[in-house]
Amino acid sequence: MKHKIKVLLALMLLTIIFLFPGTMTICKNTHSKAYGYDNYSNYYAYGYINWIFKRQWTGGSVKFENPNPDYETPNSGANQTIWCSTNSSYTQWVEAGYAKGKQGDSNARYLYWASGRYDNNGNLIEYSEGDCSTPPGVPGLVHKYTIIYYDNPGCFMLFIDGYLEQTYSPEFKKYIRKIEIGLESQDYRNVCGKVHPYQMSYFSENDNSWHSFAQANPKVYTSARLYHFKWGDSRHKDYGEDWIE
Amino acid sequence: MDIKSKRILIILTIVVVMLVALLNAYPGKTRSAKVVDMSSITLPSYQLPNGYITKEQAIRIAVKAAEWHLHKGEKPRNIQCLLLPYGIGRKILYGIPSVSEKQFKSLEKGRLNKEELNQYINKYYERDSKLMYFVIMDVNRYPGEVFMRFPPNPKFKPRLIDGKYLTTQDTYVIDAQTGNIIEHGYYGIVKHIYPEQK
Numbered sequence: 001m002k003h004k005i006k007v008l009l010a011l012m013l014l015t016i017i018f019l020f021p022g023t024m025t026i027c028k029n030t031h032s033k034a035y036g037y038d039n040y041s042n043y044y045a046y047g048y049i050n051w052i053f054k055r056q057w058t059g060g061s062v063k064f065e066n067p068n069p070d071y072e073t074p075n076s077g078a079n080q081t082i083w084c085s086t087n088s089s090y091t092q093w094v095e096a097g098y099a100k101g102k103q104g105d106s107n108a109r110y111l112y113w114a115s116g117r118y119d120n121n122g123n124l125i126e127y128s129e130g131d132c133s134t135p136p137g138v139p140g141l142v143h144k145y146t147i148i149y150y151d152n153p154g155c156f157m158l159f160i161d162g163y164l165e166q167t168y169s170p171e172f173k174k175y176i177r178k179i180e181i182g183l184e185s186q187d188y189r190n191v192c193g194k195v196h197p198y199q200m201s202y203f204s205e206n207d208n209s210w211h212s213f214a215q216a217n218p219k220v221y222t223s224a225r226l227y228h229f230k231w232g233d234s235r236h237k238d239y240g241e242d243w244i245e
Numbered sequence: 246m247d248i249k250s251k252r253i254l255i256i257l258t259i260v261v262v263m264l265v266a267l268l269n270a271y272p273g274k275t276r277s278a279k280v281v282d283m284s285s286i287t288l289p290s291y292q293l294p295n296g297y298i299t300k301e302q303a304i305r306i307a308v309k310a311a312e313w314h315l316h317k318g319e320k321p322r323n324i325q326c327l328l329l330p331y332g333i334g335r336k337i338l339y340g341i342p343s344v345s346e347k348q349f350k351s352l353e354k355g356r357l358n359k360e361e362l363n364q365y366i367n368k369y370y371e372r373d374s375k376l377m378y379f380v381i382m383d384v385n386r387y388p389g390e391v392f393m394r395f396p397p398n399p400k401f402k403p404r405l406i407d408g409k410y411l412t413t414q415d416t417y418v419i420d421a422q423t424g425n426i427i428e429h430g431y432y433g434i435v436k437h438i439y440p441e442q443k
Contacts (some may be wrong), residue, residue, distance in 0.1 A: 079394060095394065103313050114394050127393050128416060128430025133372065150352065153342040157352075164352070164369060169341050184394060221296070 009112030059203030059212065060084040060179040065196040066083045066098055068139035070109070073101035073190035079112065080197075083180040084147045086156060087173040091118040094168050096145050098136055101190075109136045111143065113158050113166045132158075132165045148203055149174045176202070177211075272306035279435050288337070289377055291328050296422045300326055303378035306424055307417040311382060314390045318350040321382035321415065325439040332373030337440065340358060343373060381437060385410045391431075 056101045071078045081097035094115045102108045114129035134143070146159040156168040181200055185192050200213040262385070298306075304326055310319045327334065335341040344352075349366050357365060387410050395418035420427050 080392070095248075103310065116393060122414075123429075124411065125435055126430065126432045128428060129394060129429035130390030130418070133368075150348075152351075153344060153348055155342060157344075162347075162357075164344065164364060167341055167344060169339055171340070 032106060057176045057202050058174055058205050058207040059146065059210070060176060061144065061146040061148075061199070061201045062181050063142050063144045063198035063205070064098060065198075066136060066139050066143070067100070067192070070139045071100040071185075073106050073185075074190075075106070076183040076186040076190065077101035077106075078190045078192045079211075080183050081181065082145045082147060083178075084156075084176045085178045086149075088175040088177050090177060091120070092116070092172055094147055094158070094172055096132070096147060096158050096160070097167075098181075101137045109167075111136050111160060113168075114220070115168050115172060117171065130166070132160055134160045134163065134165060142198070144199075149176075199229070261331065268331065275397045279317070280438065281435060283338075283440040284438045286337075288327065288329065288394045288440050288442045290443050291330070293328065293376070293421065297376065298378075298419075298424045300328065300378065303421070304380060306419055306426065307378075307380040307382065307415075310417060310426055310429065311384055311415045314386075314392060315384065316387055318424065319385055321384050324376055324380065324382040325427055326380045328376060329443050330374050330377055331377045331418070332370075332376055334418070338379055339436070344369065377427070378417075378419040378421055379439070380417040380419065381432075382415050383412060384415050384431075385412050387411075417436045434436075 003224075060082055064082075065078050067080065077099055078101060079097045079099035081095050083093055083095040086094055088200075094113070096113045097111070099112045100107075100109050100110075102110070107109060107235055111132040111134050112129055113132060114127070116127040119125055119126040137143070144161050148159070149156050153167070155170045156162055156172050158166040158168070174203045175202075179200075181197050183192055201210045202213065203210050249277045299389075304324055304346065308321050308324070312319075315321075327338075329337070336343055346366060348361065348370070353362050360396035391411060391413070411433065413433060414428060414436050415431045417426055419425065
């Protein structure tokens with residue numbers, strides 16, 4: 001009889017895992033990836049270092065070299081990004097980075113911030129983005145991007161090179177569940193050679209200090225290297241590949 | 246365990262499995278828009294210095310930007326526009342707190358010397374005091390017309406009304422001095438009615 005109950009419980013567990021695959025992603029090892037997908041009929045391609053955990057983490061930081069040579073974005077934009085989820089969720093986030101190209105000006109270069117929230121039912125609550133006041137500087141120049149939650153005044157803040165650039169809405173609540181660092185292109189025809197992150201780190205409230213990604217537990221991060229992204233052609237929009245130098 | 250208990254356990258298992266399957270099949274319905282009505286608030290008017298763009302010009306800039314990715318025939322509607330200092334506008338309309346001088350000093354402790362810190366604080370407050378137009382408008386967008394950097398999940402897509410479009414309330418923050426859009430975005434299921442301005 002006990003055996004039957006065990007089998008029954010195992011079946012229940014398997015059913016839940018099958019129906020909610022997200023429940024098993026806690027220890028997923030994603031390393032560096034690049035892939036594209038047809039998102040609302042736009043083309044996005046991602047390269048990211050993904051790191052999933054359940055900890056009391058309240059900040060993420062990275063040093064990015066401005067792309068050198070710069071992105072070629074004749075048709076649409078591209079950006080390198082630090083992306084931090086908020087509110088212990090995967091559906092609310094704040095982000096910042098370097099961007100090339102914007103509406104009506106494919107040569108525009110700027111540092112940007114953005115944030116967005118969906119509810120648990122997949123309904124979009126809000127999305128916003130804007131330019132930072134720090135000028136991007138020349139290709140190859142390094143900027144440090146830090147997103148961190150401060151209890152007082154009670155919101156996430158974005159620092160670029162140590163200067164406060166933006167404060168986010170208090171609706172983006174404490175605790176980061178995932179940090180992504182990488183490259184995004186909104187058109188497969190863009191030329192985005194590489195992204196070079198340094199000193200990727202997270203802030204832990206447990207000991208009130210910064211740690212490198214490599215110290216993450218579970219440890220799913222590989223060291224800071226040059227990540228290259230090669231986009232698929234127009235016939236293979238959902239395909240991309242990357243390699244590490 | 247007796248037969249009765251076994252049956253209860255089996256029935257419970259079936260119920261749980263069915264419930265989970267149902268939840269997965271219908272993960273959520275589109276909510277009707279939640280309205281944040283601020284119309285009972287009256288804000289003071291701010292004098293527009295010479296050479297700054299007018300409210301009408303700001304609205305034209307915002308509408309033009311909204312229409313950039315909009316399908317033919319669709320026009321923004323319910324346009325609302327306020328002229329406010331950046332910091333006040335963000336605080337009242339978005340609930341984003343300003344950073345006090347005291348908070349700054351604690352944030353920057355040990356990182357900047359006194360002179361640098363003062364420059365830094367002045368720069369922040371200078372931006373907070375700049376006059377901006379806060380423009381919002383309702384727009385029906387097809388999925389391809391919704392721009393978003395780094396959505397949370399490549400497979401995560403917004404739920405559409407009638408399976409066709411998403412009604413967003415677009416937001417634009419426009420520098421009243423230069424006419425540049427310094428922030429833009431949109432609300433999905435939350436709609437705002439802005440305060441009055443005398």
